[in-house]
Amino acid sequence: MRRVLIWTPLALFAIVFAVVASGLLKPGDRVVRSAMVGKPLPQFNLPPLLAGKPGIAAADFAKGKPRLLNIFASWCIPCIAEAPQLMKLREAGVEIDAIAIRDTGEAVRGFLRQNGDPYARIGDDKTSSVQLALGSSGVPETFVIDAEGKIAYQHIGDIREENVPELLAQLEKAK
DSSP, rough: OOOHHHHHHHHHHHHHHHHHHHHHHHHOOOOOOOTTTTSSSOOOEBBBTTTTTEEEGGGGGOOOOOEEEEEOOTTTTHHHHHHHHHHHHTTTTTOEEEEEESHHHHHHHHHHHHHOOOSEEEEEEETTTHHHHHHHSSSSEEEEEOSSSSSSEEESSSSOOOGGGHHHHHHHOOO
């Protein structure tokens, strides 16, 4: 009996180690997907963040042509990383609108000056209320909005070069 008690802590440690190691080697999917995919955009009307660039409203999207809606912030490092891909999408003829989260006009102006400006419109979401209504859990996130103003697809995280063909395919499918 005494021998069993001596080895019990080691056995417990081995079990805990195995559980932790399996979680590290094969982590569960912790991405929170929007429940809004397949549904119309929630009603919103955001004021412009920058002079000379219009704000954005849900009504802007039901105009018969699919578009991207990018949720971003000037203080977001992955947003800087995805900027070249957004510029490539714009050069490919994709209309991209944006919602700036908890940001200032001055900071966004600097961000666009450094990283390029792919956006037709930028709405100012000071309280993240529209971001939350979209089911977005962070920045950056990009939504494909179909020709009728419904959310057709959600891309979580920064857009990388390998994601561009998928976004183009989703835009084509959303026509």
